Amino acid sequence: MNPVQDLIxxxxxxxxxxxxxxxxxxxxxxxxEKYLSEYSMIEIARxxxxxxxxxxxxxxxYSFLEHKKMGTYLxxxxxxxxxxxxxxxxxxxxxxxxxxxxxxxxxxxGKFSLLQTNCLGWCHKAPAMLINDEVYTELTPESVREIxxxxxxx
Amino acid sequence: MVAHSYxxxxxxxxxxxxxxxxxxxxKTLKRPPQELINExxxxxxxxxxxxxxxxxxxxxxxxxxxxxxxxxxxxxxEGEPGTFKDREILSKVPYKVLMAMAVCGYVIGSQxxxxxxxxxxxxxxxxxxxxxxxFEYYCKQIGHQFSIKIFLGSGAYICGEETALxxxxxxxxxxxxxxxxxxxxxxxxxxxxxxxxxxxxAHTFTIFKYGAxxxxxxxxxxxxxxxxxxxxxxxxxxxxxxLELGMSLQDFVNEFGDGDTKAVQVGGASGFLVxxxxxxxxxxxYRGKLTGISxxxxxxxxxxxxxxxxxxxxxxYLEFFREESCGQCTPCRVGCQQLHFGIKAVKRGDKPAQYLxxxxxxxxxxxLTAKCGLGQSVANSFxxxxxxxxxxxxx
Numbered sequence: 001m002n003p004v005q006d007l008i009x010x011x012x013x014x015x016x017x018x019x020x021x022x023x024x025x026x027x028x029x030x031x032x033e034k035y036l037s038e039y040s041m042i043e044i045a046r047x048x049x050x051x052x053x054x055x056x057x058x059x060x061x062y063s064f065l066e067h068k069k070m071g072t073y074l075x076x077x078x079x080x081x082x083x084x085x086x087x088x089x090x091x092x093x094x095x096x097x098x099x100x101x102x103x104x105x106x107x108x109x110g111k112f113s114l115l116q117t118n119c120l121g122w123c124h125k126a127p128a129m130l131i132n133d134e135v136y137t138e139l140t141p142e143s144v145r146e147i148x149x150x151x152x153x154x
Numbered sequence: 155m156v157a158h159s160y161x162x163x164x165x166x167x168x169x170x171x172x173x174x175x176x177x178x179x180x181k182t183l184k185r186p187p188q189e190l191i192n193e194x195x196x197x198x199x200x201x202x203x204x205x206x207x208x209x210x211x212x213x214x215x216x217x218x219x220x221x222x223x224x225x226x227x228x229x230x231x232e233g234e235p236g237t238f239k240d241r242e243i244l245s246k247v248p249y250k251v252l253m254a255m256a257v258c259g260y261v262i263g264s265q266x267x268x269x270x271x272x273x274x275x276x277x278x279x280x281x282x283x284x285x286x287x288x289f290e291y292y293c294k295q296i297g298h299q300f301s302i303k304i305f306l307g308s309g310a311y312i313c314g315e316e317t318a319l320x321x322x323x324x325x326x327x328x329x330x331x332x333x334x335x336x337x338x339x340x341x342x343x344x345x346x347x348x349x350x351x352x353x354x355x356a357h358t359f360t361i362f363k364y365g366a367x368x369x370x371x372x373x374x375x376x377x378x379x380x381x382x383x384x385x386x387x388x389x390x391x392x393x394x395x396x397l398e399l400g401m402s403l404q405d406f407v408n409e410f411g412d413g414d415t416k417a418v419q420v421g422g423a424s425g426f427l428v429x430x431x432x433x434x435x436x437x438x439x440y441r442g443k444l445t446g447i448s449x450x451x452x453x454x455x456x457x458x459x460x461x462x463x464x465x466x467x468x469x470x471y472l473e474f475f476r477e478e479s480c481g482q483c484t485p486c487r488v489g490c491q492q493l494h495f496g497i498k499a500v501k502r503g504d505k506p507a508q509y510l511x512x513x514x515x516x517x518x519x520x521x522l523t524a525k526c527g528l529g530q531s532v533a534n535s536f537x538x539x540x541x542x543x544x545x546x547x548x549x
Contacts, residue, residue: 020343022325027273027308054326061327061480064273064309080235081423081470082386082456118311118474120274121238123386123456124393133276 004040007032012047019050026059034070063117071106071113073151077129080119086126091139092116098148112151162405163398165372165380167360168243168250168353175249175359176292179256182362183298187217187261194358197366198378203229203314203351204421204452205527206440209358212348215338217262221346224264226255227323230271230352231307231314234422235474236454239382239394240352241275247356248282252289254355256300257362258348267302268342270319273309311478315526316341316349318480329482330526353382353453374400377439381453387419388412388459403428403436406455414459417542422454423471424531427464427538464543468497468536475532486529489520493536500547507548510540 001009011028015021025048029040036059045052059065066074077083077092092114096102099112106113122128125137136147172178182190194210201207216224228251232240243251255267271278286302293300305323307313313322317331320342334340341347350358357379361369369379377399386392389410407415417429420438426449428436437448458467472494481487496513499505517533524530540547 019325020323023308023322024306027306057327058325061329062273062308062310063477064307079470080474081467082236084466084470085387085462117274117309118477119233119235121232121241121272123236123238124384126386130274135277 004029004033004037005043008040008043008047012044017048019048019054022048022050022055022058023062026055026062026065030065034072034074035066035068037069069106069110071111073111073131073154074113074115075129075131076115076117076120078118078120078122078127079116080123082123083120083127087139088127090141091127091129091144094141094144095148098145098152162401162409163372165396165398167364167380168356168382168396169246171247172250172359172363175253178359178363179253179292179298180296182253182257183260183296190257190261190362191217193361193366197361197369198376199354199357199361199369200377200440201351202353202357202381202452204234204424204450206450209350209354212338212350213258213261215336216346216348219339219346221339223266223343223345224259224262225342225345225347226258226262226264226267227316227319227342227347227349228255228267228269228352228355229314229316229319229349230269230275231311231319232275232352233272233311233314233478234424234452234454235471236386236419236422236456237384237452238386239384239453241278242394243352243356243382244269244271244275244278244282248285249289250356250359251352252286252302254350254358254362255302256289256293256298257358258350258355259300260298262346262348264348265299265301267300268323269302269304270307270313270323271304272307272313276306279304279306310480311474312480312526312528315528318526319349320347327480329480330528332525351452372398374398374437374439377448381451383451383455384453385410385455385457387457388415388462389457399439401438402434403438403449404433406438407433407457410455411457412459414461415457416460416462417458417464419454419456419458419467419535420449421451421534422456423474423535424528425449425451425454426534427467427542429542464539464546465497465501468539468547469494471535472497472532475528479528483523483525483529485520485523486525486532489516489524489529490532492516493532497540497547507544510544510547514540 011025015024045055128137199209313328318328322328337347475490521533
């Protein structure tokens with residue numbers, strides 16, 4: 001068995017093999033693999049005895065289930081109204097400049113990807129972003145530079 | 155001028171630390187379920203997620219259902235732009251929510267609870283799981299069977315709609331179902347289910363501890379109790395505040411505005427934009443019975459000052475709705491898209507100003523024909539912005 005098959009089998013053992021466990025399994029694969037390949041969706045379908053179309057249907061509905069390989073650190077900058085009002089664009093420009101990538105792109109070393117996302121629920125501390133599951137709020141040009149510098153060292 | 159004697163009143167129940175939750179749980183579980191339902195009904199607590207369905211009635215209907223298995227779900231898919239109170243409750247006083255879920259389970263006859271937590275709040279999981287473990291251990295000690303599991307969302311606003319939430323938990327696309335049947339008979343896995351917002355559950359703790367009267371005495375007629383407000387935008391003090399319902403928007407702006415407030419968005423992107431000239435006449439509470447206009451809200455209060463373009467605000471909301479529409483019904487899928495294209499075309503001058511009236515008609519159609527609250531409520535912000543700031547849409 002290859003590593004993806006192993007991963008899927010372990011996730012199915014952990015969560016169960018019914019349709020109701022599909023989302024946690026998809027999330028588990030994305031966490032490890034940084035995306036859902038066609039191959040992993042077909043494997044999940046096989047493991048759970050579902051049709052591949054059902055798995056694909058669910059997998060393509062959710063914005064946090066990626067279908068393109070993402071970097072080790074996935075940056076999601078909130079673009080909803082309060083963050084937009086409080087300087088989200090400036091934050092984006094700095095990230096783009098530091099990492100030399102545009103929105104939707106991944107650095108050539110596969111370390112960072114940059115996306116925008118809808119309301120993260122930190123409007124009182126806007127602008128906000130997520131790096132993987134970690135939240136950063138009240139961003140300023142200086143603080144974003146500091147945060148990214150730390151990640152670049154990792 | 156409409157006279158309003160009501161002033162902004164702070165309350166402090168939700169975040170008050172209650173060290174005796176174990177005692178309260180013991181005591182509450184010894185009372186007959188019917189008595190607890192009556193207590194909730196007489197408190198007149200209404201759902202704090204925004205829809206405002208009477209909580210006691212919801213529990214009662216689910217309790218009366220003959221389903222062989224039932225579920226309690228805590229809706230923590232807080233995704234409405236401008237809302238951030240539920241996360242705060244779950245990180246500061248999670249035990250209140252867990253206790254309320256267990257009591258709900260006792261009342262309706264369920265031994266299984268779920269917390270549907272939005273993926274954006276995944277960082278809460280380790281801490282929350284620890285509290286759940288302790289809580290379940292305590293339940294076992296006192297011989298009460300109840301388990302709670304966290305189910306993580308994956309970045310879909312629509313999953314906060316209760317039937318979309320069920321679909322998501324069942325491993326499907328988060329597409330809302332037709333109602334009826336209602337969750338009280340046909341919820342998660344087709345079984346009777348109570349879905350309550352995080353804040354609603356936290357309020358039931360207050361009611362079971364202090365009695366319905368304490369809660370009922372807050373607020374005004376038809377809008378009883380206190381409510382958490384998430385305040386953001388152009389304000390010198392953004393944050394979360396617990397206030398009694400029934401306040402006038404003018405009082406709210408006096409307290410939270412920056413002296414230059416042009417409009418307030420009440421209830422997030424799916425709520426209403428209130429322009430300055432209506433602050434005096436608008437009250438915050440459940441619809442209808444108060445003087446002037448009464449607006450319900452899940453707690454999102456976004457303030458805009460005169461430096462903001464209402465066109466940009468609407469553009470941002472419509473982009474949000476376009477992306478978050480589940481796409482299953484045509485009025486919403488195509489409607490959100492056309493509204494967005496439409497305002498851009500008017501702004502560019504590719505369409506005449508009268509085109510805005512066509513778009514307003516479209517929102518009426520969406521309100522009537524969209525399958526769920528998302529498509530139906532796009533009309534709220536769209537019409538309140540376009541009607542009040544028409545010139546900003548055009549020039």
